[in-house]
Amino acid sequence: MILNKTALLLTIIGGINWGLVGVFGFDLVKFCFSFLPILITVVQILVGISALYVLYAYMFK
Numbered sequence: 480m481i482l483n484k485t486a487l488l489l490t491i492i493g494g495i496n497w498g499l500v501g502v503f504g505f506d507l508v509k510f511c512f513s514f515l516p517i518l519i520t521v522v523q524i525l526v527g528i529s530a531l532y533v534l535y536a537y538m539f540k
Contacts, residue, residue, distance in 0.1 A: 483536060493526035522527040 499505045512518040 482532075486532045489529035490533045493523075493530060494532070496526075499521050 496507045508522050
């Protein structure tokens with residue numbers, strides 16, 4: 480249950496971030512974690528894995 484909510488939250492955050500990038504050219508993840516570039520990559524990987532998990536969870540529920 481906690482994994483489902485966490486994955487959904489990360490997916491929503493990723494969607495909002497891509498919306499901001501598309502509309503305003505503003506990358507929120509890069510803005511928040513620009514002091515440590517590896518953290519940007521980790522967050523992006525976690526968002527991607529979360530999106531796949533949410534897709535799988537809702538397709539095969």
